[in-house]
Amino acid sequence: MAKIGLEVHVQLNTATKLFCGCRNEPNPKPNVNVCPTCLGLPGSKPRINEKAIELGYRIAFITNSKISHKMFFSRKSYFYPDMSKNFQITQYEIPLAIGGYFDVEVKGKRKRVRLIRVHLEEDPARLVHVGGGITTAKYVLADYNRSGVPLCEIVTEPDFKTAEEVVAFMKKLLSYLQHIQVFDVKKGKWRADVNVSVPGGNRSEIKNVGSIKDMEKSIRFEIMRQTHLVKFGKKVDMETRTFDSETGKTYTLRSKEEEIDYGYIFEPDLTSFEMSKDYFKKLDDSLPELPEEIEKRFRKDYGLNHEQASILTYADPALAGFFEKCAKTYNDHKKLANWLIVEVLGFLNSVNKEFYETSMPLRKKQFIKFLELMDSGKMTGRIGKELIGKFIASEDNPEKLLEKEGFSVIKDELKVRRIVKETVSEFPKAVSDYKSGKEKAVHFIVGAVLKKTRLQVDPETVKKMVVEEID
């Protein structure tokens, strides 16, 4: 069994950077959100962003961690071109919180992941490797927009045994971080260092993995690589590796024997200070509703089952909010949940997109209209299913879309009956099958009618008519 541990770095959702007043916001133009402090100019000094501390504490709360009331920062020294000062201000002696845990569900089983620490630190600048990768680029450009962005580092014990467990953990963690509004998936990034070892070998660390997919692939590869080495009696080196998503393999970056001694000292430019009991009480009161609570409430208030409620709360926090807003004015909550889960998420999954990435969160009224078109019989369910993708992708209101796509329901009953009559006569085999007791044969004819009418009829009505015609 492999042992896997994570160091997850999450960019916190603050308006400004951790130690200066520059905007914490991605910008396509390099080096615009900068000032003497985040550029590390001589004479500049850091000053703490209190919002970042608050967000850090929120993470400590949801991970059941022991909170340090004292805020204290240290200097971690090493030379690297992305570091504006060649030291990073981080927390070493006294982290924000220690000793927490986070429970996840893997294949229906509850698993407890223990956390070593949660602490705050500054993000270094972003390096752009021009004309190649980290080892092959001709030269490197530095973008200090990222320099000083607040990061929260969450370090786990090596409690994971499989990539699956890691994926479940990351999915739930990221969902929680969004629910408690410390992480904004639209503008923030996260990355993790993944430590993997197998029995009989040393531990290797995969640096800077930036997506759950890469995490899964890199862990699977690493377990395979290490198991293979051990099996053939070879040594697994203690080393730092990098994952290439193109090849799906990990590569050596440096040996751990070259491990840097960071020579930590206390950060003398920042005073240490203590948070009051009152501060934590306020913080606790201001904590948004947690997904577990939302899930329970969804079952109680909207009559959803566990699976439905879970998907709506955990998949994408924007989705839970969307559901709840729609549910206020649309009364068939089960239908609403089903359409969101089966059709909307189904479609998004097929095109590899997340709910928040679409314009959907802003189109509550239009989505309700979409459902109502079906309720009033103006659009059949089949057409609805056919159109949902186009509805999500376009900005059109559903009525306009229906018209544009030529999917208006054929209201003229005589016209429908004529088409049914015609179709029945075209499939004598199916008719005789039906007559000899094979009831399913009728579906074949119904299908043909739907095809002819481009789904503009209600399948149930057509079925009734077909049976009537044959009889």
Next chain:
Amino acid sequence: MVKQHLQKMGKGLVKPETFFKKVRKEIVQKNKRLNIFISIPKKFDVKTKGKLGGLPVSVKDCVCTKGLQSTAGSKILEGYVPPFDATVVKRIKKEGGVIIGKTAQDEFGFGTFSTNCAYGTPKNPIDPSRSAGGSSGGSAVAVASLSFPHISIAESTGGSISCPASFCGVYGITPTYGLVSRYGLIDYSNSLDKIGVMGKNAWDCALGLSVIAGKDGLDQTCVGETKNYTTFKRVKDKVVGVPKEYFSSAVSESVQKNVWDAIKFFESEGATIKKVSLPNTHLALPAYYIIAMTESSTNLAKLCGMRYGLSLPIEGSFNEYFSKVRTKGFGEEAKRRILLGTYMRMKGYRNKYYLKAMKIRTLVINDFKKAFKTCDVLAAPTMPFIAPKFSEIRKLTPTQVYAADVLTVAPNLAGIPMMNVPCGTHKGMPIGLHLMADHFQEEKILGFAGVKAWRR
């Protein structure tokens, strides 16, 4: 002199153009002989309004001045022109002070005699074969030698204001750590660095302090109040503590005698003299150097030729490039302190040196706190001897040089305010009395330093 000058300026009795033309002429001329300035602005930004309206102010090179080269006395920052003013500079400009130049200093403040200067050593104006003291040597020489009214913004980490003030015979106040914003100060050792003022008398220093002191949102460690320091309190019935550890055999007889005379003078003015002990004094020197070097080794890391200052043709890996730039840009003393400072924070040594020194610092602070329970100020010699000759300094080992700071490091380590007050001469060279007070009690020191009869 500053007081009268400001009054005249305010009344329009001095023509600013004529006055500053003379100023420029004198500084250019004296700079050639004494190496006072590293940079002199091409044009003076003359203003006459404000508390310092029309007063020439020189600024130690490590304090950033917008648009004017600031190197902290190092070649590695040659050509570096800050895009912002240090908070103290901003406040001086706002009150009408006119920046006349950046004063010479030991590289990053690493020195006691201003002999570690990348741009030439400032010379003692009383005897140019002798040291002006360091590291704020240029500031002390400016105050001592320039004939016009003027104050200088200096900086102390372990005694860099008191020492040169003592050697050049001028007044120099080092405020409480945290009274004056360090924003814009090129760091030596952040937990020790303090920006202060040098002047020809106590009032000049007090005026400068009134302008620069007080809270600043850009420096989290700055908590001081803004107040007027120029109204001096009486010394009558005050208690002057005399710490016995500061009168050891390491302090020359002539210095001891002159300092005692000064203390007795205070007694004649109605103060009470009380002998006290600061038992952890002997631990202060090693603790100071460990903390200062450790912090400075991290501060200097940013200077690597990538974003500003010295740069070289890019070759090899970033590590090779950084090493090449740093090898060329740093002087010998800077390299020594980077090496020692890095060593003392490495695994296995961190506990033995860095963390232990931080604990000793608390002991030293407690010594002072105890003494200030019964004393208003402490009086001691500033330096153990008069300004040495350069020929004598050359014979000293680095540890002998460090030992010269023995009387100034403890109050610096404790972050308490201190002031050098000229109190006599030996062989024609000035001797300094060191006055110290509890945190944020600058007014008590100034009361003693400003005694009227004292300013003879």
